[in-house]
Amino acid sequence: MIRATTRLSSPIVAGLDPRPGLLSTAEEDASHGSFRARARAYEEWGRRVLDGLVDVVPAVKIQIAFYECLGLPGVRAYARTVRAARERGLLVIGDVKRGDIGTTAEAYAEAHLDAPARSIGADVDAVTLNPYLGRDALDPFLQRCRDDGRGAFALVRTSNPSAPQIQDLVADGRPVHEHVAALVDGWGAELRGEEGYSSLGAVVGATYPRELLELRGRHPHLLVLVPGYGAQGGTAEDVARALDDRGAGLLVASSRGILRAYRESADAGRDPTEGIRAAARAMRDDIRAAFEASRA
């Protein structure tokens, strides 16, 4: 994933979060009435969004909840969107935030990385995971990182307002999220590959730039998936400071910030795929400029 990032000089992940308000007005109007119609609209929307991202971003993050909430047609649309992304050469992070133990964790790994997922095209390159249950929740995924070249990102510091309620509890002078980061770094130590980064990474919200910067300093081998850029408040300057000297080490995720361009373009009679491409390029260029300014 790091290689793809540096190839494009683009530490960016575009989030596919299909929701009412992000499709074009015409697509919205045509997809009312049934979950099946909406799922089909998400699928077509997804392909047009993906077309705009090729060769601009290395990876996409697909939020499964927005498909899961459409029942079976939604699950099918998720799988087809994953497949469409991979066919276009994009790496896919399944934003599934699963977290369970024992054979259940194993079943989730099968569901998202193995043959069951492959059978419907839904096998992703990496997933997001919830670490509250400890290493047991990650083990089957770590095995697939080791054996099948997959990746995983454990939630460390989420981007939302109530994240501090548990993540900022202070134990032994350090907040819980720092303990979690240290655990994740340790669990992934044997999985360091591409340019020093482990295939077990961490999720840290761009909305907490101080924590992001500190984590970068403390854990130089953690690849960090950074949601909360743009619409949620994280800025190019915030993330640029946390990039490594090659401008890598983060995957800055933006969903609404990029996706908004789709509807705006389509509703104005322009090609929404081109709108997406321009928005993704603008984000890449913003971060690149902020990175260069921060090292000047």
Place this chain on the structure above:
Amino acid sequence: MIRATTRLSSPIVAGLDPRPGLLSTAEEDASHGSFRARARAYEEWGRRVLDGLVDVVPAVKIQIAFYECLGLPGVRAYARTVRAARERGLLVIGDVKRGDIGTTAEAYAEAHLDAPARSIGADVDAVTLNPYLGRDALDPFLQRCRDDGRGAFALVRTSNPSAPQIQDLVADGRPVHEHVAALVDGWGAELRGEEGYSSLGAVVGATYPRELLELRGRHPHLLVLVPGYGAQGGTAEDVARALDDRGAGLLVASSRGILRAYRESADAGRDPTEGIRAAARAMRDDIRAAFEASRA
């Protein structure tokens, strides 16, 4: 849920965890080869298991991961199993352990409690949730507890060996899981209904009986879902001490402990439904006897 528990004097939840080794040997043999065949076998197995549980347990906990790992046919089988349970008058806890924020959390609530779930029969009475992201992850579910009579159980102290890694970090003299329990108790305070218990409950593993007993004393309004009974190590004495004076307040979950009877009965040429019924009754009677002994 409490009413159903006391009606049956049975604070028990049977866990439906369909996995190789729990179906009968004949069913296993017949369902090899495709995810579709396996999903169909799980569906039929589920109906026979559920038939054995009627009027013995008030509720079942269905583990979605074991269905999710069979792709689309699995998701369909999960929905049909949920529906079959509800048709038999059993309350259903969807063991989904979802946890996300904002519109994503809303989408998960829709997926498991609202129309999208209803459209395929997969709408459950309650879900399990992961609280690591704070209250944001629970809000859409709390709204449905308030408005639609649904329930939710937040993970507090899980039953697995690595649970202490994060949950036992000590902040301000108390482990993280105690902080989480207090937060959950507070979030659910306005949802106290049936006999004083809130429809937002907690998950505490039977494998940590001291923590379970302490939580019971500290938070008398928390209905506690207790996995880890039987096969994982929790005993009738462990849970009996944490029941309230009416023998309620817990939902003790057993999966393998009950489900093993299915294969054993079927492979011995007996009716597996009756095997399940006998195993569930035995568990109920064990807990009842331990409860009476603990109060004698």
